Amino acid sequence: MQIQSNFSLRNFNTFGLESTASFFAEVSSVEELTEILLDPVWQQKPKFILGGGSNVLFTQNVNALVIHPVIKGIEKIKEDEDHMWLKAGAGEGWHEFVMHCVSHNFGGVENLSLIPGTVGAAPMQNIGAYGVEIKDVVESVEAVSIESGIKRIFSKEECEFGYRESVFKKALKNQYVVTGVTFVLDKKPVLNIGYGDVQKTLLEMNVTSPTIQDVSQAVIAIRRSKLPDPAQIGNAGSFFKNPEIPSEQYNSLKNIFPEMPGYVVSQTMVKVPAGWLIEQAGWKGYRQGAIGVHQKQALVLVNYGGGNGNEIRALAGTIQDSVEAKYGIRLSPEVNFI
Known part of the structure; x- marks a missing residue:
């Protein structure tokens, strides 16, 4: 080493x-x-x-x-008639792990195709896309204490998963290094294709009886059409979380902005797409020198080359102020500022 x-x-x-x-x-x-x-x-x-x-x-x-x-490896822990338990090293690429599961017809992560990053980072952020979050498939997380060097296994419940949150971002922030994750996957997959974009793309692919391979390919196609490749344009994917606001506030805003989309997440809360808010505030395609807001997806801030982090941070703050002034909603960054 x-x-x-x-x-x-x-x-x-x-x-x-x-x-x-x-x-x-x-x-x-x-x-x-x-x-x-x-x-x-x-x-x-x-x-x-x-x-x-x-x-x-x-x-x-x-x-x-x-x-x-860069801890690697994907190993079978156990299986039964309906499920397969796989443990993946923290250094495995997330998309590569998804492709491994899809190729073996192990269902549960196909909606999370093409998300950048590693297996180890996935539970920290509770990554999610198209109706699926990693909490839906995690059984346990193996991590090592930075202070003591002692290994500990966290159950799904102990991970305290929330929307783009986990115990590793809150109470135990900067205290553990994730070294491996054990997943429970379906050998008889039940597809999650409720999102309109996924259904539309499957239709465009002329798929009427989709498999998890089809769903994965549809998600990959959607992400490639909407999100810039970091190898071509520097970015971190979705920069802000989709805000969840009280139903009363959403209904009031809906009276003023009838076209505002919203998704009910509980009896009292509604999720509003951050990308829509940013676009309606006029930021989509904005560019200032080497940085800007992506032309196809307002939720993505980009570095065209030569930009620096403080410029992007300042732009993010200006966007937050702009959206809050127009809608009374303060966006929260999904990206971690270092």
Whole structure:
């Protein structure tokens, strides 16, 4: 295991932003991770865990030991007539794991195709798309305490999953490194194709009796049509969360803005698409120098090349103010500012 100093993180974040880590180490096993966490040289130094870098905005250099887990492997834990339990290493690419499941006809994650990032980051964020969240398929999360180096297994309940939230972003923030995730997948898949875009795309594909492979391909097609490829234009996908507001507030806004979409999430709350709010506030396609708002999807802030994190952060703040002034809704970033 090699520890490098003054290490550029430009190729380790999907915005393609320049940031320098004081120290950087890749760990390819739980043993390597424990070794560095308990090493007296590093034990008292600040640490930052960096996965695929698809949900971070670097606004400064990282004065810490950056640990980049590349723990690999997908193994069968057990199976029964209806389900398959798979454990994936935190360093596995998320989309690659989804493709593994789809190719073996293990259902449950096909709606989450083409989401960037790693398996280890997925439960921290409780990633979700097209009616499915990772909490729907997780059985447990294996993680190592940064302070003690002790491994712990978190049950699904202990992960305290919420909308783009988990215990690892709240009570246990910066306290654990996820090393592996165990999933429960369906051997007799039940498709989730309730979203209009998915249904429409399947029809365009002339698919009348879809399989999980068809659903995966439809989701991939949708994402490619709406979202820029980070390899071409720096971005972190959806920059803001879709806000959930009280039903009374939504009904009042609906009287003023009849075209405002909303999705009931409970008896008292309605989810409003953040992308719609941003677009209606006039930001879609906006560009200022090297940064801007994507032309096809207002929810995505982009770095066209040469931008910096503070410029993107400032643009995000201006968009938040603009949407709040028009609709009385304060958007919350989904991306983590570093």
